Amino acid sequence: MRFPLSLSLLALFLWSAGAPSAHAIEQFVLDRGVVQPLPIAIVDFAGTGHAARDIAQVISDDLERSGIFKPIDHRAFIDKEAATRTPPRFGDWRLINAQALVTGKVETEADGRLAVEFRLWDVLAEQQIAGLRYKASPTNSRRIAHIVADAIYKRVTGEEGYFDTRIVYVAEKGPPNARKKRLAIMDQDGYNNKFLTDGQSLVLTPRFSPNSASQEIAYLSYAHGTPRVYLFNIDTGQQAVLGDFQGMTFAPRFAPDGNKVIMSLADEDGASRIYTFDLRTRKEVRLTDTPAIDTSPCYSPDGQHIVFNSDRGGTQQLYTMNADGSDVKRISFGSGRYGTPVWSPRGDLIAFTKIEGGQFFIGVMRPDGSGERILTQAFLVEAPTWSPNGRVLMYFRQDAPDARGKGSTSRLYSIDLTGFNERGIVTPEDASDPAWSPLIR
């Protein structure tokens, strides 16, 4: 009888183990959503003087311009004392649909410096998610505000910010036949504009050194007659011609490590070839050697590859090659001509200008040429430059002149990588050829 008993026990075990569990937890998968700016409330910082309010305003303007945030009108605020209330009354902010809240205060230290403190609150989770304190000279209050905006941007998006940066560009003034072009520099939001050159010589294509400590710009100048690549030191104002090339040098760009400049050299045979010039050893290396026009070279962020445009195939197209000039591959195959390629600091995209049907376009494609996407178009849009986080492109746009040949203005614009949020940047004069600096450290 022992055998059947153990058998029935076994059967009982088998059945009970196989019985369905009492309760399975529901699981949802959400694979759709919306893309909207995040409603954020930025209260005036506590503290006396203009700095408290101005800093909050600069932060608000930075975040709003990014298109990722939507600052809420101060008049909607219920809690007027939020700057000094820690933690804030979250219910008051939920009522006005704020999802994030920025509070802070500004104090003047005994040594005269400003101490600025901010806190970023997640209103729905009811918790502080960032909080920092900075000290700086009162003359740098705008920079502190940009740094705070960068910290908020990074915490909310995960990406480095780009507000504490500057733009160097070519300021233009005067009639077309006597156009005065000067190098100018400003903060990314258009403030603190300063002219770097006097306009005696034509200047073009300024490019920032990736090494923010060096404060150097490479650019093309027609000083002394021959167009050549020069280096300009922003701190000292000193300029120096780059290398001792026999022909015309143009289209300079720094290597990612800042130690080399890559550019084109127009040889006597009418061809343009790509060279690198080592700033430490003062030696140049030729990378391309065809009878075509190879120009607008730009390094990938890892320094391993170079993208450039060339008409070696009959029309102007984009090509990539290894940093030593080997393994040249054509990557653009769309209709029209392609030029001024710029590798994104992220490394995942290349921005370019395209000319087709009498119109200019600015677009992006992957480094292998796939996924081409056009972001903007106009009578003339040119010279794309990436924000240091690879999220925003800046370029200049020129409208078509009227029937009398007038009314053609040239302005700077920025657009988000997604193709939305196109914004104009106010400059004191017409502007072209922008170049975005790295984050100022």
Place this chain on the structure above:
Amino acid sequence: MMGRSGLIASAIFHLLVAALIYFGLPSLFAPTPPEPTVIAIKVATIAPETHATKPALTPPKPTPKPQQVAEAEPPKPDPPKPEPPKPEPPKPEPPKPEPPQVAALPDPPAPVPELKPEPPKPEPPKPEPEPAKVEPPAKPADKPKPKAKPRDDDAEFSSFLNDISKRTAPKAPAPAPAASAAAQPLAPLGSQLTASERDLVIQQLEACWNVPSGARNARDLKPSFMVDMNADGTVRQVKLLNSEQLSDPFFQAAADSARRALLNPRCQPLKLPPDKYDDWKKFTIIFDPKDIT
């Protein structure tokens, strides 16, 4: 006698073995397949209202001016939260706000070098990191494993990206709800909720999930949460399940965005059937942006 009982036992044993062979062994651990009739019948009857419409893609509009109060959410009484009352911080002292909610927060960034008093040159201000005031990160619980789906073509990747070259040739408008019927989530096996009930919840939450579009590798960021619900359909508590990834700032941002969707009062109470509270008082949810970033 012994031989006879042995014979009977052997016969019974053989019968059992034959029965097991015929009917198959019961699964030891997997739940038995749900009764299909329940799901099928409910879907059929409620289906006309269950289309999970794809929300219109609302690109970030250039909003030069902040929105007016009138457009903000009309003041409503907050949904009752049965959380225990939050202890007020002992002192209103600024440096140490002790937020009551659970969260995992990163340390502040490293300080920037001190400024030099050179007037013409913009000086890098020196940030002084705040004393850490954050709660420890939530401990990772059971990691729900999102189903490994085959990676879709890159065409899907750009659904939230603008390409003005496509404006001139107007394509079929955004996928119509009817066209996406095949993509509608089905009630998974074992679910006590009908497909329509699940759709309704997903549709509600979609409207509040602000997808991190344009972010690097956004499609790989899939925060998942365990959600505790109140009987009235409001969210009582959310807990990030894959919190071990919080050291990645991109994941942290994605997790915050997902948490905001769950906690947003505009999307509560969730429209779940009250009579099935036992089935949804606790659920997991994965935010998977693979097709929309």
